[in-house]
Amino acid sequence: MPRAGLTPAIVVERGLDLADEGGLERLTLAALAARLGVALPSLYKHVGGLDDLRRRMAVAATAELARRLGEAVAGRSGLDALTAMAEAYRRYAVEHPGGYPLTQVAPAAGDAEHEAEAERAASAVFAALRGYGLEGDDAIDATRALRAALHGFVLLEAGGGFGLSRPPGASFERMIAGFDAAFAAWRAG
Amino acid sequence: MPRAGLTPAIVVERGLDLADEGGLERLTLAALAARLGVALPSLYKHVGGLDDLRRRMAVAATAELARRLGEAVAGRSGLDALTAMAEAYRRYAVEHPGGYPLTQVAPAAGDAEHEAEAERAASAVFAALRGYGLEGDDAIDATRALRAALHGFVLLEAGGGFGLSRPPGASFERMIAGFDAAFAAWRAG
DNA sequence: GCCACCAAGCTAATGCTATTAGCCGCACCT
């Protein structure tokens, strides 16, 4: 019998595909093994189990999100940076409905690799606010509010939490414009 | 053997307790049956299965959230209403970490009971914005932004997504203040 | 070119989960 030629990277990649297609609940070792044309236990030669697979997927997804966010804010500032970052954020979530939720699970304590990627992603959000001149607690509060709004928006959109009355993209743009104005006057908040 | 005296309501209630203690992943029919002092298949006399249990829990949790939000906005307006509603929202999420996520899953198509409760909760959020004089798409966008921020904030807080550097409550207050200012100037957004 | 080794695949077995089928007895209603 010919070997399948799997590697941990391939397993993680196909796992992300599977999650994007059917949601994270459908990510099962059995389904993934079938997708890869391999018996279920064979996967254990490449990943440590379902939990380990999910962790690796989270690291990969977070790295990709961080990369896109970093690219979006590079060379931009103010509303321009904020808009580009937010659009990149939402686009990633729309394109990767299975991978996105993994980018927002907190890394396990001591998981340096995962923590580093999560930090990179959070830094890109933070960087989009650099032009607003916020410092200390102001900057922390602003970053938290922005992350919360982005996270909540894409989750509600993906979950069908918004009605069908108005395109989500329009509401998203308006929300970002609202944040731009709020950040400009943040110190008075 | 003495009867346990279960009802669907009791099963749902204990299920919510279980979810609040260990998270939604730990909500298993086996654990719930053990908690209720009953064999696993006995639960099927009261709920249709795991999916049905989760749906009933979602309805109950959403009803409770809607009740609290409705009470918070009653007799208040403007920033007062916004703050009270937001505090009630966050408090519910903190007190019911297992039940809260269920309040934000979209009802199945045709599930009138679930839809009605979800509508009640969304209406309470909407009602908190009444004092800002927003209409049409402006009101839709504002409600979506507020819901997104509330949802994202409590999820990130519960998931440990925020660092330990600053109390989340302070950031939450600041976020609400930011929304108050943003809604006051929303039409210009 | 052969051989030995290692890793990648496999089958088999275990235990946990949900679900269904079918049995039994308690408690209420007349």
Place this chain on the structure above:
DNA sequence: AGGTGCGGCTAATAGCATTAGCTTGGTGGC
């Protein structure tokens, strides 16, 4: 007191993750 329905039970099935241990194919050393 008796009948009946409902709420509990045990048994059986199927899907999942995980572990153990076997087999074989590809590759590097000689």
